[in-house]
Amino acid sequence: MIKIYSDSVTGNINIEDENGTQFPNTLKAIIDDPADSFFSIENTITEEFIFFNLDYTEYVDENENPWGVSGIDACNNLNAIFTFSGNNLIPPTITSNSTINSVEGNEINYQLTSDYGVSFFWDGLPSDLQPKSEDIRKLIGGSNLAVGVYNFNAIAKNYVGEDSLSITLNVNNPPYSNTKSIQFNNQDWLGGDASLLSDVLGRTGNGSGSSDAWTFSVFFKGSTATQAQTILYFGDSDGSNGGTIHLTQVNNSGNKSLRFRYGSSNNRIQVQTTQGSITPNVWHHILVSYDGGTTGSSSGDISDYYSRFKIFVDGVEPLRNNTNNNFGYSASVDADNFRVGRYTSGNYMRNGSKVDELAIWDSDQSANISDIYNSGVPFDYLTLTDKPKHWWRMGDGDTYPNIEDNGTEANCTFQMINMAVSDIVNDVP
Secondary structure: OEEEEEOOOOOOEEEEEOOEEEOOOOEEEEOOOOOOOEEEEEEOOOOEEEEEEEEHHHEEOOOOOEOOOOHHHHHHHHHHHHOOHHHHOOOOEEOOOOEEEEEOOOOEEEEOOEEOOOEEEEEOOOOOEEEEOOEEEEEEEOOOOOOEEEEEEEEEEOOOOEEEEEEEEEEEOOOOOOOOEEEEOOOOEEEEOHHHHOOOOOEOOOOOOHHHOEEEEEEEEOOOOOOOEEEEEEEOOOOOOOOEEEEEEEEEOOEEEEEEEEEOOOOEEEEEEOOOOEOOOOEEEEEEEEOOOOOEOOHHHHHHHHHOEEEEEOOEOOOEEEEEEOOEOOOOEOOOEEEEOOOOOOOOOOOOEEEEEEEEEOOOOHHHHHHHHHHHOOOOHHHOOOOOOEEEOOOOOOEOOEEOEOOOOOOOOEEEEOOOHHHEEOOOO
């Protein structure tokens, strides 16, 4: 059985048999005797028979119906669709779109269309994109292509000429959807390569200004546990003497609050929100910012040191208590450790505490709290004018045990430590 039909999209003649699909456009059906049931099909350019002396019932349309009720009937009907401009020696023209838009993870299904094209070729295809074996005009694949722009060429030829088209493939980020968070129990934590954030959260001295500024934003759902629970920790492996950034949920007579410390155990600035500013088992958005200025050494400047830091809970600054050890911290913050859910040792998150959408900027974003908080609704931070350098979705798009960085740097992957795939949960703000 030989299937012959005119492609409604391209106008080309398609011929399908056990050898695949052809697209010859210079054809003629020839019958020697009108009384015969047999006839042939010739390529009029090469003057070669594509099919020779076959019964008319072997030639069918796209619905597998014979092209006629006799040899001469089928022969005439086929010649009616074979009356094609290719016989008039017109070179091909590609008519398909020059731009393909796709989304990361999606399959691409693109068809090359042309007027008068007979044979088709591709040049420079991305490695994950290939033509279908049975129809070279159609491209499939592409689900493994990373976000980016890819360029390649399509070529259509016939017996008198050719046409080419430069095609741009845009692979875009998938639409934002927040469906996952990370759940922590005792001894669970996330570890990242602190050195990759040395120019963001680290510093070399007593705050040089905006170049040392930073902001981090996170959604947090704390537990009822009475122990102090580290939410985020960055800095020196010697917390007693080296500089650290340490955000913790603390307990006071059953009331929860946030404690932020900057510096070492011996020399530090501490900012603590008032009791009850955090409600257990409720999602809260937390943003902490640092303007990059000096943070210690002089008792007369302690108010300035406190003012360097702002802390927001659900878009507003709660009342807070400011304290210090030895009038703050004036030394460097080294990039030794970067963790979620653990201090240098201990202070783990407990009892099903959860974290979602952790983002870090290398600038003071306190003036943009309204945009970042977004009334408590997580969104695509890369749509912000000031995009975060690092952003962990905490489950969405991640594969255990890796929590990928989606910020503009996108280079710091967290490892889930002492955790299981079941700790990626469907509980979100």
